[in-house]
Amino acid sequence: MTESSPQADHFRKAYSQQPPWEIGHPQPALVAVADQIEGSILDAGCGTGDCALFFAARGHAVYGIDFVPEVIAQAKSKAAAAQLDACFMVIDALALGQLPRQFDNVIDCGLFHVLADPDRRTYVEAIGQVLRPGGRLWLLCFSEQEPAGPGPRRISRADLYEAFAQSWQIESLDEVRMEAAPHVPPNAFSPGGPHAYRLIARREPT
Numbered sequence: 001m002t003e004s005s006p007q008a009d010h011f012r013k014a015y016s017q018q019p020p021w022e023i024g025h026p027q028p029a030l031v032a033v034a035d036q037i038e039g040s041i042l043d044a045g046c047g048t049g050d051c052a053l054f055f056a057a058r059g060h061a062v063y064g065i066d067f068v069p070e071v072i073a074q075a076k077s078k079a080a081a082a083q084l085d086a087c088f089m090v091i092d093a094l095a096l097g098q099l100p101r102q103f104d105n106v107i108d109c110g111l112f113h114v115l116a117d118p119d120r121r122t123y124v125e126a127i128g129q130v131l132r133p134g135g136r137l138w139l140l141c142f143s144e145q146e147p148a149g150p151g152p153r154r155i156s157r158a159d160l161y162e163a164f165a166q167s168w169q170i171e172s173l174d175e176v177r178m179e180a181a182p183h184v185p186p187n188a189f190s191p192g193g194p195h196a197y198r199l200i201a202r203r204e205p206t
Helices: 006-015 050-057 069-082 093-098 117-130 157-163
Strands: 041-044 062-066 087-090 103-109 131-142 168-177 195-203
Touching: 041 050, 041 093, 050 062, 050 069, 050 103, 062 069, 069 087, 093 117, 103 117, 117 131, 117 157, 131 168, 157 168, 157 195
Parallel strands: 041 062, 041 103, 062 087, 103 131
Antiparallel strands: 131 195, 168 195
């Protein structure tokens, strides 16, 4: 993925209106575990920054990255308006090694499930580069329990266990729901919101 890739163009087009994943606040499935998150945070694929700013308001040192410059500009404007100290950078999630530091936590709210298989492997390796040994990944993705239809690819439990089989300890894998933006037709996804998984995985020391 690059700023000039077809995928970047797809997301630019999506952000020309209100994308279905931009709900104006962090996903409830992440808020539910917020008290368990300690230390610094990288929000990978942060979009316009709602999740990152939620954690910044709770006192965390937060970086947010996305590969679409226009989206990062919106996140910076939100941070300034809210007078919150969060760092937002234009970086491809497949090249997290460019970041100048490591983190205690990485949050992925809807990025993993848009990646092609080869990119998925590269991404997991990149997370390992910026997550301190013993640090945790907090990941939300559509699950295979959500019927075929609009939205990203569906991810199975087997997909997640395979992706994090090496150098990771999966601490929990829970069935949750994701929230869609209010303008999304109610019949687009399952009643109650799209079926999803919340993965918490710890990076094992190497």
